[in-house]
Amino acid sequence: xVQKMAGQSKTAVLTLLYEHKNxxxxxxxxxxxxxxxxxxxxxxxxxxxADGFLIESVQKKGYRLTNVPxxxxxxxxxxxxxxKHLGQSIHFYDTIxxxxxxxxxxxxxxxxxxxxxxxxxxxxxxxxxxxxWQSQRGKNIALSMILxxxxxxxxxxxxxxLTAVAxxxxxxxxxxxxxxxxxxxxxLCDGKKLVGILTELQAEATYVKAVVIGVGINVNIDVSxxxxxxxxxxxxxxxxxxxxxxxxxIIQEFLESFEALYTRYLSEGFTCIRPLWEQRALNxxxxxxxxxxxxxxxxxxxxxxxxxxxxxxxxSDGSIAKIYSADVEWG
Amino acid sequence: xVQKMAGQSKTAVLTLLYEHKNxxxxxxxxxxxxxxxxxxxxxxxxxxxADGFLIESVQKKGYRLTNVPxxxxxxxxxxxxxxKHLGQSIHFYDTIxxxxxxxxxxxxxxxxxxxxxxxxxxxxxxxxxxxxWQSQRGKNIALSMILxxxxxxxxxxxxxxLTAVAxxxxxxxxxxxxxxxxxxxxxLCDGKKLVGILTELQAEATYVKAVVIGVGINVNIDVSxxxxxxxxxxxxxxxxxxxxxxxxxIIQEFLESFEALYTRYLSEGFTCIRPLWEQRALNxxxxxxxxxxxxxxxxxxxxxxxxxxxxxxxxSDGSIAKIYSADVEWG
Numbered sequence: 001x002v003q004k005m006a007g008q009s010k011t012a013v014l015t016l017l018y019e020h021k022n023x024x025x026x027x028x029x030x031x032x033x034x035x036x037x038x039x040x041x042x043x044x045x046x047x048x049x050a051d052g053f054l055i056e057s058v059q060k061k062g063y064r065l066t067n068v069p070x071x072x073x074x075x076x077x078x079x080x081x082x083x084k085h086l087g088q089s090i091h092f093y094d095t096i097x098x099x100x101x102x103x104x105x106x107x108x109x110x111x112x113x114x115x116x117x118x119x120x121x122x123x124x125x126x127x128x129x130x131x132x133w134q135s136q137r138g139k140n141i142a143l144s145m146i147l148x149x150x151x152x153x154x155x156x157x158x159x160x161x162l163t164a165v166a167x168x169x170x171x172x173x174x175x176x177x178x179x180x181x182x183x184x185x186x187x188l189c190d191g192k193k194l195v196g197i198l199t200e201l202q203a204e205a206t207y208v209k210a211v212v213i214g215v216g217i218n219v220n221i222d223v224s225x226x227x228x229x230x231x232x233x234x235x236x237x238x239x240x241x242x243x244x245x246x247x248x249x250i251i252q253e254f255l256e257s258f259e260a261l262y263t264r265y266l267s268e269g270f271t272c273i274r275p276l277w278e279q280r281a282l283n284x285x286x287x288x289x290x291x292x293x294x295x296x297x298x299x300x301x302x303x304x305x306x307x308x309x310x311x312x313x314x315x316s317d318g319s320i321a322k323i324y325s326a327d328v329e330w331g
Numbered sequence: 332x333v334q335k336m337a338g339q340s341k342t343a344v345l346t347l348l349y350e351h352k353n354x355x356x357x358x359x360x361x362x363x364x365x366x367x368x369x370x371x372x373x374x375x376x377x378x379x380x381a382d383g384f385l386i387e388s389v390q391k392k393g394y395r396l397t398n399v400p401x402x403x404x405x406x407x408x409x410x411x412x413x414x415k416h417l418g419q420s421i422h423f424y425d426t427i428x429x430x431x432x433x434x435x436x437x438x439x440x441x442x443x444x445x446x447x448x449x450x451x452x453x454x455x456x457x458x459x460x461x462x463x464w465q466s467q468r469g470k471n472i473a474l475s476m477i478l479x480x481x482x483x484x485x486x487x488x489x490x491x492x493l494t495a496v497a498x499x500x501x502x503x504x505x506x507x508x509x510x511x512x513x514x515x516x517x518x519l520c521d522g523k524k525l526v527g528i529l530t531e532l533q534a535e536a537t538y539v540k541a542v543v544i545g546v547g548i549n550v551n552i553d554v555s556x557x558x559x560x561x562x563x564x565x566x567x568x569x570x571x572x573x574x575x576x577x578x579x580x581i582i583q584e585f586l587e588s589f590e591a592l593y594t595r596y597l598s599e600g601f602t603c604i605r606p607l608w609e610q611r612a613l614n615x616x617x618x619x620x621x622x623x624x625x626x627x628x629x630x631x632x633x634x635x636x637x638x639x640x641x642x643x644x645x646x647s648d649g650s651i652a653k654i655y656s657a658d659v660e661w662g
Contacts, residue, residue, distance in 0.1 A: 101439070108435065153484055154485060201534040202531070203484075203531065204529070204531050205491055205515070206488055324536065
């Protein structure tokens with residue numbers, strides 16, 4: 001408990017330094033604002049320096065944050081975040097098995113709508129239908145969001161599509177790349193996978209208690225460090241643009257982009273999301289095979305998505321099958 | 332790990348004694364069948380005696396189980412259980428916070444279809460819509476089942492109704508009481524609540540990964556030990572019949588009853604469950620108020636359930652509303 005409190009006030013010190021990034025803050029002022037001793041403030045500063053933060057310390061003036069490590073920290077995401085709910089409660093873990101698993105656990109414990117789980121290093125990330133998700137310390141974004149929408153259970157897949165649009169808009173804004181969405185949950189650039197989305201539900205009978213959306217974005221990772229089978233199919237923002245990006249800035253941009261779309265969606269419905277999704281849709285009009293969880297395979301042409309957000313598959317006999325959740329093999 | 336192995340072979344010894352309840356089993360035979368030393372067998376027997384099992388020990392003949400404590404144990408449930416899947420994997424806890432919570436955790440870890448979580452003492456049992464569920468050590472049944480049906484998500488509420496029928500059939504068979512079902516998840520006798528059912532889902536978008544059904548049955552509990560607010564509204568098999576029942580026997584009966592119905596349901600659909608449910612349905616034809624999770628209140632007459640298993644509510648204007656999940660106030 002004491003250790004947790006110490007961790008919290010270290011985060012509080014860092015948050016203050018972020019909030020006053022171009023100013024000096026005296027140890028006295030920090031100690032007053034946080035409610036801990038000046039000695040404690042000094043110790044937190046030393047600890048932050050050991051973590052890789054560059055903090056200028058000038059007699060009579062105080063402390064000033066001048067540079068931060070590439071790795072993520074909680075203050076970097078919260079300071080300046082312009083959302084009402086999303087990310088206003090953040091659970092940050094330096095390292096974690098899976099943000100998604102932790103989010104499901106926290107959702108079950110009653111975590112509020114908008115809670116975000118973040119980490120620097122995800123060691124056993126999970127993807128759709130039991131697949132795993134590759135990550136690398138401090139190079140990628142791995143986050144999970146807990147949402148508590150008052151939605152009928154059958155509409156929740158729309159949130160996966162909304163998330164894809166929010167991420168695409170975020171990446172387009174930050175990098176000027178143009179993103180394509182492969183139904184239902186991948187984002188590609190130049191035909192290579194950049195982002196994965198995983199939507200999971202907790203429900204009581206058909207009453208949705210929580211929707212947990214996991215987002216993995218390859219940001220500064222060197223694609224040569226991917227396992228062989230992913231080298232030709234995966235990309236990162238860095239591999240596409242040659243630049244490094246601030247993980248915290250992309251997360252803020254995404255959370256703001258998501259919340260804006262989510263708010264519109266709740267009042268206007270999926271019709272306001274559908275065109276944004278369709279203008280980025282890849283592979284519509286192409287022949288696909290759909291492997292359903294039960295082992296069935298359906299073949300046909302991906303002809304679009306419905307207003308409910310399900311994939312419409314036109315079969316050879318002209319009939320349309322609605323595809324809700326499946327492992328699609330694009331032909 | 333060593334301790335777990337020891338616990339497992341103690342359960343194995345007890346299982347053998349249960350399987351040969353009216354015969355003597357030599358220490359040598361037990362040691363050979365279980366693959367541990369005769370000294371270890373002797374230690375397990377001593378430990379079982381300390382737990383309250385009566386075990387006759389006769390020189391040259393061996394050990395014979397003559398009586399068991401009222402409390403539940405794993406062997407009592409598994410020996411003689413005539414099911415194919417349900418309860419073939421049992422996780423037994425002497426005491427636990429909530430079997431439902433543990434089941435959700437195990438389901439997420441990949442526990443197989445039919446896994447059952449059982450306990451002697453549930454200290455923070457959960458009921459529907461965040462309500463709590465009262466329990467008492469060794470007097471009640473608290474179990475959760477993990478099912479992995481290949482069902483569309485909208486059909487999963489039918490499993491709550493199926494469970495209610497299975498429990499009603501089990502209680503009717505064991506006690507000769509007649510049970511009424513109050514939509515969706517309560518079983519009553521003489522107007523008092525005897526059983527609660529809680530159905531929870533884990534899904535990926537609309538693909539159902541696991542359905543976890545929690546069942547609480549008041550068996551040998553003295554109703555005078557209930558909290559004041561439940562004294563007039565709750566009952567136990569003992570309070571209704573004056574008799575004590577074997578928890579293990581009721582659990583076996585329920586698991587067999589459930590599996591039989593579940594197998595029929597998967598091949599024939601809900602139409603084979605509906606009449607069994609309706610013949611026990613309480614309050615059909617009565618005026619009710621339905622409080623939906625979003626805070627809305629709908630009033631009308633409960634006119635039946637549909638073939639999908641949803642409650643049909645006839646409103647004053649004659650229109651029918653389908654009620655999927657709600658807190659019903661029976662008027």
